[in-house]
Amino acid sequence: MRRFASVWLPAWPIERMRHANPGAVPDDRPFALVEAGTHGIVIVAVNLLARGQGLRPGQSLADAKAIFPGLLTRKIERDKDRAALLALTRWSGRYGPARNSDGDKGLWIDITGVPHLFGGEHRLMGDLVARLRAFGLTVRAGLADTTLAAAALARFAPVGKEGFAIAPAGRMQEALAHLPVEALSLDDEIVLLLKRLGLRRIGQLYDLPRAALARRFRELRTDRRRTKNPGSLAGAVLARLDAALGRIS
Secondary structure: OOOEEEEEOOOHHHHHHHHHOHHHOOOOOOEEEEEEEOOEEEEEEEOHHHHHOOOOOOOEHHHHHHHOOOOEEEEOOHHHHHHHHHHHHHHHHHHOOEEEEOOOOEEEEEOOOOHHHOOOHHHHHHHHHHHHHHOOOOOEEEEEOOHHHHHHHHHHOOOOOOOEEEOOOOOHHHHHOOOEHHHHOOOHHHHHHHHHOOOOEHHHHOOOOHHHHHHHHHHOEEOOEEOOOHHHHHHHHHHHHHHHHOOOO
């Protein structure tokens, strides 16, 4: 059975910038990275002090300044972030030869056949997290039978001080059941529809037929219009679920 480790670096853009240019990121002041969006300049990352002031990614810079006028900002460096994440992905080859970046803040590694070299899966994950933390990174990691399940654990499962969660081999349903539906990496529109139906946890989707889900989507109204293509939306949900549980590749 194949096993995958997923690494999520929630503060990657700020921590990468701090590592490359320590003077660029203050530790004692609220700080945010920004970029131009469709409706103006928006915040894309914040440090802990900014978060404590109620600032969040996705806010317009104008709204953020209204909340906290003293906010310090810099433009996010997307190209440098991607290049550094690719370099980190190459470095992770010590844990498995097959690996790739995952979005703009993470990576996955196929660790199949490797854990015994570290003394087991738990020690491999502990070594991985410890080494990344030594680089000054905030780390959350997950280990599961599929890349999607591993990513769900890394982003949403309780990881404690160790910084990682492990799903026992062959037990993906049990491992994912209590995670929020957001853990399936669904579009925001679909997540909203699921929550309006009272479907907030992955386990609530296990026994729900596609036709029944499509019918419930169809009964909802969004912006005074009936939901478009309810069958395709339902299909997208169940396809992601099947991929997470290893039912399809």
